[in-house]
Amino acid sequence: MFLKTFFSTIFLVLVLFSCAEDHETKFSSINVTTNNNKLVEINIPKAEGNDEIAKTINTEINKVVSASLHIGEGAPNTETSIEENIEKFNTEYNTFAKDFPESTFPWEAQIDGEVMFQSPAIISISITSYLNTGGAHGNVHISFLNFDAGTGKRLENESLFISQNDFESLAKTYFEESIEDKSILFDPENFQLAKNIGFSEDGLILLYNTYEIAPYSAGIIEYTIPAEELNSLLTINSPY
Incomplete structure (x- = not known):
């Protein structure tokens, strides 16, 4: 009886530990591009693990990256995919190059993200974007994103x-x-x-x-x- 109880306890602990590991949000690094892309380089973290938490975090990352690629006046459309915004950036450049053929300086965009900090309570991610659309110098912008690790909600x-x-x-x-x-x-x-x-x-x-x-x-x-x-x-x- 003692051995049966002992092994049952060990089994329960292992199951609980395994479940805890399964619910932990992990991150991989992904490169996002399109077939026609020549100007944009994107390397960002992608949340994996609990489907709802990961989806919530990835949606917020996508919004920030999409906004970083916005060119021109008006508010950026952060509801579209990163791929769509990459295509739009390339299209904007192609239109500009046709209108101003004397300009030989190509546009470029570099966006990199990393997990700065992760604990059972909070996840912090930084997104660094560099855009140069032919001005005197490119612009660097850094965004910090904080998430509740238990829900994926942005704080x-x-x-x-x-x-x-x-x-x-x-x-x-x-x-x-x-x-x-x-x-x-x-x-x-x-x-x-x-x-x-x-x-x-x-x-x-x-x-x-x-x-x-x-x-x-x-x-x-x-x-x-x-x-x-x-x-x-x-x-x-x-x-x-």
């Missing part, structure tokens, strides 16, 4: 903190320590919280893209708040 920055005011005060302290020359800022007297906030092994990264708070020459500005400073401020239980 808005405001939902990450128990007190937005307390977090802003902490962020301002680290921002001021990281900026040696405040004269590079558009408005050095007023602190502006970064729109891009993402988790890493070291803590919370706050990132300002080019032109957000400083001119192009300043480049991308970022700083990190150490993980140990965040425990009492986060709405997420045990992200680290």
